[in-house]
Amino acid sequence: MxxxxxxxxxxxxxxxxxxxxxxxxxxxxxxxxxxxxxxxxxxxxxxxxxxxxxxxxxxxxxxxxxxxxxxxxxxxxxxxxxxxxxxxQDRVPPADYEDAKVVLEDELGPVEERFDDFDDEAISGASLGQVYTAKIDGEEVAVKVRRPDIExxxxxxxxxxxxxxxxxxxxxxxxxxxxxxxxxxxxxxxxxEEMDYAREAEMLTEIRGNFADDPSVVIPAVYETHSSNRVLTMEYVPGTKISDVEELDRRGIDREGVAETVERAYLQMIIEDGVFHADPHPGNLAVRDDGAVVFYDFGMSGRVDEFVQSKIVDFYVAVANQDIDAILDALIEMGTLSPEADRATMADVMELAIQDARGEDIETYRVQQIVGQVEDTIYEFPLRLPSNLALVLRVATVVEGVCVTLDPDFDFITVATDYLAEEGYREESVRQFAEETADQFQRSAQSAVRIPPKLESALDRVEREDLHVRADLEDSDGVVDRLARRVVLGLAFATSVPTTAFLYVEADLAAAGVMAAFTAAVGVGLYRSFRKRRGTLATPQFTRQNLGQRRED
Structure with a gap:
């Protein structure tokens, strides 16, 4: 079935x-x-x-x-x-309360007995579940119920x-x-994982513990006695939706401070704690009147292993130092950039991305220049996303959008740089650089001792005319292959034209017709080999000004 x-x-x-x-x-x-x-x-x-x-x-x-x-x-x-x-966003209307009540009573027992009061109007309807408000021992709670028969x-x-x-x-x-x-x-x-509310409760509790001493971050507590695999009961923490900038201003909340709190919270989760909330869209973030940020819905959450954490730190330090080569090296080591990528082109792209992240004005001609460099391979771009980094990228992109909504001039890189400096990551990077430099100096000294005898041996072979050099031609773009095909087609065309003329003059019309058809086919092939290949054209998408204009439209 x-x-x-x-x-x-x-x-x-x-x-x-x-x-x-x-x-x-x-x-x-x-x-x-x-x-x-x-x-x-x-x-x-x-x-x-x-x-x-x-x-x-x-x-x-x-x-x-x-x-x-x-x-x-x-x-x-x-x-x-x-x-x-x-x-x-989740545009699915909530399931009928009677259906949700069946799930509630299957998991917890009679609703009237387990809750002092239960509002049958859902406050949030999502694709996999819906949230209701209720009361337990006089305390207001939020009850998340999985949709019936969704599995x-x-x-x-x-x-x-x-x-x-x-x-x-x-x-x-x-x-x-x-x-x-x-x-x-x-x-x-x-x-x-998102359908397993027991896992969500576990992740929520762990992350809440990591921020227990931080009053600027609020995460609801779990009512374990009223939770199961299909029902999750949490402390109800109201707040203003983080994207409602007009209401935040009306309440006198420092939006720039809120944006910094959000970014620092995610940097701590990913770089230090190794467990993070992975769905930071505006519907899952709110702000209390004291400026504290409230996190909701931990169904989409993930973990980061130590290797990925270290590479993310390397990446952020490289961005903070604006070291383009180090940025590319970090991306390659994480598996997000192909080692065969054109480093010069990717360096230009990264430089542009850093300017945009800093909110700097970017000249349109510069964007067009870089787009022209990658235009022919825009759908074969050498950026890849391993599954262990997918949620991290989701967090980075969505958080950046949230922060820019709060503060259009928000400098994501400066906040990250300050955070890394406060936590000692940049000093650690400097020490690591010094150690690597010392190792390189030691290897260079050893090489300086080994090179003279090898050089003398090579010169002796040159003098004896016994030195052979092997060279392999890299032709990943097929340039040599196309050139060879053009030469062959050109020679065939050059010989077939006079042959056709000769047969025609000799009145062998049948043979001349066959030869003319062959000549035409060769001519078409030769013409097509010289036609410029057209890739799918792209319109510049990088400028913050264009992004803002599209949002307004």
Whole structure:
């Protein structure tokens, strides 16, 4: 029965996505089966992104969560899609209270006996569950209840995702297929964890303990006696939604201070504690009147191992020092950047990203120059996202957006730099650099002793004419192959033209016709080999000014 349900969902999903797939195929081949690539404008991508958004909403809870995850994956989708899907919040209406009550009583017993009072109007409706308010011993609590029968639908949808992935991978490049596979693995793991409220209670309690001595961060306490795998009861902590800047101003709250608190909290969670809240969109963050930040919904949370922590520190220190080479090295070691990437181009991109993160004005011609450098391979960009870093990237991108909403001039890098200095990470980096420099000096001294005898031996072989040099030609772009093909086609064309003329003069019309057809085919092949390949054109997406303008629109 479950397999039949999955097959039926597969047909529904394919039907919803068929127009988008057809459009993508037409981008690759103007008439699908033949022809060159067609130019895709920003307006076309935005229209398709909105169509994708509608399809995800139509398909229901699982695909809404998938859309939210895709909105944090610039290595999978173009920036227009990321921006449109970033607006995707849980738009699913709450389940009927009577259905939720069945789950409550299955897990906890009669509602009237376990709670002093229970409001049957949900205060929050999400894709996997909904939240109600209630009272226990006179204390107001928030009760999160999993949607009834959601497990079967999620498992069917996960099967559909697994079946669809190999089909999608056939039409994308190797680097994007790598990211898609990681996305599918991460999505399956994340959504199953998010449905397990016992795990959420455990993560919430651990993170709350890590901030026990920090009054600027508030995390609700868990009522273990009223919680289970499908029900989570927490302390009710009200606050102003963090993105409601007008209300924050009305209450006299320092928005810049709130933004700094949010960033410092996440730096501590990721770099020091190794366990973090991974869903910091504005609906899950609030601000109390005293300026303290309240964190809600720990269903999406994760852990960071020591290796990743150390590399993230290396990355932040490199950014703080504006050491582009060290930034690229850290990205390569983390597995997010291919070692074969063009370092010069990536250095330009990183320099631009740092300027944007600092809120500095970026000249449009500079953006266009860098976009031109990566334009031909924009969909094969050498950035990848290993699954163990996916949630970390989600946090980094969403938190930066939250902080900029609070304070448009917020300097993410300066706050991170100050934090690293206060915690001693930058001094540790300096000591490490000194140790590495000493080691390099020692190796250089040893090499200085070993080089003269080897150099003398090499010179002796040169004098005896016994020195052989082997060189391997790297041609990853196929330049030599194309040149050789042009030479062969050129020679064939050069000989076939006079041959055709000779046969025509000799009145052998049949042979002349065959030779003329061959000559025309060779000529077409030679012409096509000289045509400039056109990649999918991209419009600059990097400037903060453009981003702000799009948000206003």
């Amino acid at each position: 479950a397999l039949f349900k999955a097959y039926r969902r597969f047909v529904v999903v394919v039907w919803q996505f068929l127009p988008l797939v057809w459009g993508y195929l037409r981008d690759r081949r103007r008439f699908v089966l033949f022809g060159g690539k067609r130019r895709v404008t920003t307006e076309m991508r935005v229209a398709r992104a909105r169509r994708l958004l509608d399809s995800l909403l139509t398909l229901g809870p699982t695909f809404i969560k998938l859309g939210q995850l895709l909105s944090t994956r610039p290595d999978v989708l173009p920036p227009e899609y990321v921006e449109v899907l970033a607006d995707l 079967g639908l999620v498992e069917a949808d996960l099967r559909v995702v697994r079946w669809t992935l190999p089909l999608v991978a056939r039409f994308v490049g190797e680097s994007r297929a790598f990211s898609l596979q990681n996305l599918a693995d991460e999505f399956a793991k994340t959504i199953r």
